[in-house]
Amino acid sequence: MAFFPSSLFKTTDPTPGPRTRVLMVCMGNICRSPTAEAVLRRKLEAAGLADLIEVDSAGTHAYHVGSPPDERAQEIAARRGYEMKHLRARKVLPQDFDRFDLLLAMDWDNLALLEENCPTDPHTRRKLKRLTEFMPARSPHASVQTVPDPYYGGPAGFEFVLDLVEDACDGLVEHLRQVVASVASPP
Secondary structure (H helix, E strand, C coil): CCCCCHHHCCCCCCCCCCCEEEEEEECCCCCHHHHHHHHHHHHHHHCCCCCCEEEEEEECCCCCCCCCCCHHHHHHHHHCCCCCCCCCCCECCCCHHHHCCEEEECCHHHHHHHHHHCCCCHHHHCCEEEHHHHCCCCCCCCCCCCCCCCCCCCHHHHHHHHHHHHHHHHHHHHHHHHHHHHHHCCC
16 A cells, blocks of 8 residues: 655645545546445545545546436445435546545546646646545455446446445555655654
């Protein structure tokens, strides 16, 4: 699992609320990234970190702006207790590169698109990662490098996406717990 220094994260936010912001990114923001948003939100709540970390999702393309998540993704997620129907697709905006502390792409293509549109300063570019970089070594999916797009497949693809996202978010929550702890008690 990749760990990133807490210096990448904003620690002095003049407004009350979350200090760390995470953006999940896929192509259209109707399957993988809203699934990842819903999963991370619930895992952060369970870990007691929901008030310290903001989560959102967006797409690299504007195909589905304003649309709810794919019904198949919602159905599979609902079976595991994740609520997604309130989410609406949006496109990644230029200000997202500054606003968010981590922009987590679901695959190599969307990571490349983020890199292409990202400001060139090294600090901002270090925010761009794949969600699967946080996959715990103990996960049965530890060797999986991307979250595949299930859009053109059947229910099994959406189940697999949810399996991958749940495992990667477990690792991400552990990482964020360490970031929050390091911000709360600097060296």
